[in-house]
Amino acid sequence: MKLSALALTTSLLLAGAATAQQAPLLRKPALPGKPPLPGKQGAETPAPVDPAVAALRERALHDDTALEVVTGLTTEIGPRPDGSEAEGRARDWAVARLKALGFAHVHVEPFTLPAWQRGAESAAVVAPYAQPLHIAGLGNSAPTPPGGLTLPIAWFASFNDLLLAPVGSLQGKIAFVTNAMQPTQDASSYGSEGRARFMGPSEAARRGAAAIVIRSIGTDHSRAPHTGATDFAPGVTPIPAAALSVSDAENLERMVKLGQADNRPVMLHLELDDHQLGTRPSGNVIAEVPGTDPAAGVIVIGGHLDSWDLGTGAIDDGAGVAITTAAARLLMQAGPHRRTIRVVWFGDEETGGFGGQAYAKAHAGEPHALAAESDLGADRVWRFGTAFPDSAATVIPRLTAALAPLGVVHGGKLVDGGTDVEPMLALGTPGIDLNQSALRYFDVHHTAEDTLDRIDPDQLRQNVAAWTAMLAILADAPEALVAVKR
Ligand SMILES: [Zn+2]
Numbered sequence: 001m002k003l004s005a006l007a008l009t010t011s012l013l014l015a016g017a018a019t020a021q022q023a024p025l026l027r028k029p030a031l032p033g034k035p036p037l038p039g040k041q042g043a044e045t046p047a048p049v050d051p052a053v054a055a056l057r058e059r060a061l062h063d064d065t066a067l068e069v070v071t072g073l074t075t076e077i078g079p080r081p082d083g084s085e086a087e088g089r090a091r092d093w094a095v096a097r098l099k100a101l102g103f104a105h106v107h108v109e110p111f112t113l114p115a116w117q118r119g120a121e122s123a124a125v126v127a128p129y130a131q132p133l134h135i136a137g138l139g140n141s142a143p144t145p146p147g148g149l150t151l152p153i154a155w156f157a158s159f160n161d162l163l164l165a166p167v168g169s170l171q172g173k174i175a176f177v178t179n180a181m182q183p184t185q186d187a188s189s190y191g192s193e194g195r196a197r198f199m200g201p202s203e204a205a206r207r208g209a210a211a212i213v214i215r216s217i218g219t220d221h222s223r224a225p226h227t228g229a230t231d232f233a234p235g236v237t238p239i240p241a242a243a244l245s246v247s248d249a250e251n252l253e254r255m256v257k258l259g260q261a262d263n264r265p266v267m268l269h270l271e272l273d274d275h276q277l278g279t280r281p282s283g284n285v286i287a288e289v290p291g292t293d294p295a296a297g298v299i300v301i302g303g304h305l306d307s308w309d310l311g312t313g314a315i316d317d318g319a320g321v322a323i324t325t326a327a328a329r330l331l332m333q334a335g336p337h338r339r340t341i342r343v344v345w346f347g348d349e350e351t352g353g354f355g356g357q358a359y360a361k362a363h364a365g366e367p368h369a370l371a372a373e374s375d376l377g378a379d380r381v382w383r384f385g386t387a388f389p390d391s392a393a394t395v396i397p398r399l400t401a402a403l404a405p406l407g408v409v410h411g412g413k414l415v416d417g418g419t420d421v422e423p424m425l426a427l428g429t430p431g432i433d434l435n436q437s438a439l440r441y442f443d444v445h446h447t448a449e450d451t452l453d454r455i456d457p458d459q460l461r462q463n464v465a466a467w468t469a470m471l472a473i474l475a476d477a478p479e480a481l482v483a484v485k486r
Contacts, residue, residue: 046397046400046401046404047397047398047400047401048401049398049401049402050398050402050472050473052334052472053402053469053472053473054402054405056330056331056334056468056469056472057402057405057406057465057468057469057472058465059330059468060326060327060330060461060464060465060467060468060469061461061462061464061465062461063326063330063461063464064457064461065101065322065325065326065329065330065464066319066322066323066325066326066460066461066463066464067322067455067457067460067461069097069318069321069322069325069326070314070318070319070321070322070378070452070455070460071452072093072097073090073093073094073313073318073321073322074312074313074314074318074451074452075312075452076093077089077090077093078312078313079307079308079309079310079311079312079313080305080306080307080313081117081118081306081307081308081309081350082113082115082116082280082282082306082347082348082350082351082352083112083113083114083115083277083280083281083282083348084115084117084280084309087282087305087306087347087348088281090305090306091108091283091285091305091345091347094285094305094321094345095107095108095285098285098287098325098343098345101287101325101329102329102332103287103288103289103328103329103332103343104287104288104289104290105286105287105288105290106285106286106287106288107285107286108283108284108285108286109283109284109286109358109359109362110281110282110283111281111282111283111284111347111348111354111355111358112279112280112281112282113279113280113282113347113348113351113352113354114276114277114278114279114280114352115276115277115278115279115280115351116139116140116141116274116275116276116277116351117274117275117276117277118136118137118227118274118309119143119272119273119274119275120271120273121135121136121137121242121271121272121273121274122135122148122269122270122271123135123213123242123244123268123269123270123271124268124269125252125255125266125267125268125269126150126267126268126269127264127266127267128255128258128259128264128266128267129255129258129266131251133244133245133248133251133252133268134223134224134225134244134245134247134248135213135225135242135243135244135245135248135270136225136226136227136242136243136310136447137227137240137241137242137272137274138197138201138214138227138228138229138230138241138242138243139227139228139229139230139308139350139351140229140230140231140232140238140241140276140351141201141230141238141239141240141241141242141272141274142237142238142239142240142241142272142274143240143272143273143274143275144211144240144270144271144272144273147271148269148270148271148272149174149210149211149240149268149269149270149271150267150268150269150270151172151173151174151210151211151267151268151270152172152173152174152265152266152267152268153173153174153175153176153252153256153265153266153267153268154170154173154174154175154176154209155176155178155253155256156175156176156177156178157178157179158177158178158179158196159177159179159193159195159196159199159200159203161177162175162177162196162200162203162204162207163203165207166207167206167207167208168207168208169207169208170204170207170208170209170210171208171209172208172210173208173209173210174209174210174211174212174213174268174270175200175204175207175209175211175212175213176212176213176214176252176253176256176268177196177200177204177212177213177214177215178214178215178249178250178253179193179196179215180193180215180246181193181194181217181218181219181442182219183219183438183439183440183442183443184438184439185382185437185438185439186383186435186438187376187438187441187442189219189442190217190438190442193217194217194228196214196215196217197214197217197228197230197243198229198230198231199230199231199233200212200214200230200241201230201232201238201239201241202230202231202232202233202236204239204241205232205236205237205238205239206233206236209239210239210240211239211240211241211242211270211272212239212240212241212242213241213242213243213244213249213252213268213270214241214242214243214244214249215243215244215246215249215250215253216243216244216245216246216249216447217243217442217445217446218246218442218443218444218445218446218447219440219442219443220246220442220443220444220447220449221246221247222245222246222247222443222447222449223245223247223248224245224310224444224447224448224449225242225243225244225245225248225310225447226243226245226442226445226446226447227243227308227309227310227446227447228243228308228350228446229350229351229352240270240272240274241272242270242272252266252268282306282347282348282354282355283347283355284344284345284346284347284355284358284359285305285344285345285347286342286343286344286345287325287328287342287343288340288341288342288343289328289331289332289337289340289341289342289343290336290340291336291337291338291339291340291341291475292336292337292338293338293339294340294367295367296338296339296367296369296481297339297367297368297369297370297481297482298339298340298341298342298363298366298367298368298369299339299340299341299342299368299369299370299372299471299474299475300342300344300359300363300368300370300371300372300421300424300429301324301327301328301341301342301343301344301370301371301372301373301374301467301471302320302321302324302343302344302345302346302373302374302420302421303317303319303320303321303322303323303324303345303346303373303374303375303420304317304320304321304345304346304347304348304349304350304355304373304375304419304420305317305321305345305346305347306346306347306348306349306350306355307350307450308350308446308450310446310447310448310450311444311446311447311448311449311450311451312450312451312452313450314378314450314451314452314454314455315377315378315441315444315445315450315454315455316375316377316445316446316450317349317374317375318452319374319377319378319455319460319463320373320374320375320376321343321345321374322460323374323378323460323463323464323467324343324373324374324467325343325345326464326467326468327464327467327468327470327471328341328343328471330464330468331468331471331472331475334472337475337476338475338476338477339369339474339475339476339481341471341475344359344420346359346373346420349375349419349420353419353420353422353423355420356419356420356421356422356423356424357423359420359423359424360423360424360426360427361423363424364427368424368427368429368430369429369430369474369481369482370429370430370431370432370474370481371417371421371424371425371429371430371431372417372421372431372432372433372434372470373417373418373420373421374434374436374463374467375418375419375420376435376436376438376441377436377438377441377445378436378454378455378456378459378460378463379436379437379438379439379440379441379456379459380407380436380437380459380462380463381403381406381408381434381435381436381437381462381463381466382407382408382409382435382436382437383408383409383410383411383414383433383435384399384403384408384409384410384411384432384433384434384435384466384470385410385411385412385413385414385415385416385432385433385435386399386410386412386413386415386430386431386432386433387413387415387425387430387431387432387484388430388432388481388484389430389480389481389482389483389484391479391480391481391482392430392477392479392480392481394479395473395474395477395479396410398473398477399432399469399470399473402469402470402472402473403466403469403470406462406465406466406469408434408466411433411435414433414435415431415432415433416433417431417433427483428483428484428485429483429484430481430482430483430484431484432470432474434463434466434467434470436463
């Protein structure tokens with residue numbers, strides 16, 4: 001027992017003896033997540049866990065379907081960028097695998113997208129400290145002119161510093177932004193530090209820069225650059241844009257600082273033979289566990305099938321389609337359920353989210369009870385968040401009790417959803433987040449290191465168990481899972 005609690009209990013007993021009504025003043029407020037001290041409130045009695053739910057959850061902890069799916073996808077297909085021939089082969093592979101797993105109504109819902117393709121890429125400092133650098137072009141980057149660009153660097157320690165540079169001030173320069181991302185369990189640093197990638201190129205272009213290189217949006221220290229899409233604002237002419245590996249960015253930052261000391265600008269040579277390809281085909285792969293009560297609403301879950309081209313798309317997002325598929329399969333084997341469970345392997349999450357938009361467009365008229373995705377790797381689930389209508393509030397204690405043995409806590413009404421299910425959530429579909437730990441996810445996110453050996457099978461199984469327990473409760477929940485106000 002911790003000291004603070006002991007001291008408090010003794011003082012309470014003493015006070016109790018002296019003057020009863022004083023007790024409330026002495027009572028320390030219950031910290032969030034800290035159980036209230038014994039007394040009037042008392043600990044909440046946990047909801048009972050349906051033995052069938054518990055049994056399925058335990059079974060999932062020993063099920064290797066997810067590992068088999070992600071192994072197959074990364075081995076037999078590998079990198080599958082948006083609109084590419086490989087993404088097409090991945091859809092065919094998915095259809096065959098989902099049919100083999102026993103799902104119903106397995107089919108592809110096609111859509112098209114503006115596709116981008118990486119070509120030959122290189123970067124090197126030419127003066128004052130000549131040496132090559134490791135880079136990767138950002139999705140939607142423009143090509144450099146033939147022969148590349150050789151220009152002085154304009155360095156910014158953060159995206160905010162870039163925003164402070166006057167419009168036009170970067171003429172004849174290559175912008176260089178170095179904000180460093182720190183690992184966070186809830187991935188919150190991705191949103192803040194990622195702005196350098198999401199908007200940095202557009203803001204640099206607005207200020208006249210000929211090109212931009214950024215420190216990779218990653219938490220590793222390696223020479224593997226992290227790619228990822230960037231968006232140019234309407235009216236802004238795209239410029240060449242690339243990410244340096246974290247190690248190369250730190251090296252270039254040192255060179256710039258040395259150069260500033262003796263007024264010698266760092267000259268960078270950049271070559272990016274990256275191009276927009278125009279409209280290309282893509283599609284969502286769909287599979288179902290048919291329910292018995294269509295009016296109760298469809299539960300749509302999934303991850304994205306596409307990946308970046310540098311790695312084999314194991315943690316991003318082979319793990320996500322594998323986890324949700326394995327959980328749905330366990331529910332399928334456990335016999336019919338009230339609600340249909342629809343598994344979607346979304347196309348094109350990485351460069352525009354067209355898969356999620358296409359799904360919402362095609363299915364908006366159909367009653368949906370829930371939308372949820374897995375797209376943050378394969379490390380353990382530690383928290384869940386819910387966006388449920390009041391009519392379904394009574395489901396939460398059952399979820400809390402069923403997920404607690406996996407070390408998963410309820411984080412309240414925290415639902416971000418994700419790129420693929422966001423369009424359905426925006427329509428008012430109830431949502432749930434099963435939050436995975438992101439402490440090491442951004443070490444290999446969008447790099448050549450995104451390979452199968454980065455997945456810990458035990459943590460992958462814990463994910464399947466969390467999704468299985470969640471589905472086992474929601475697929476047969478008697479409560480009405482109707483639209484929520486957002
Ligand atoms: Zn992803």
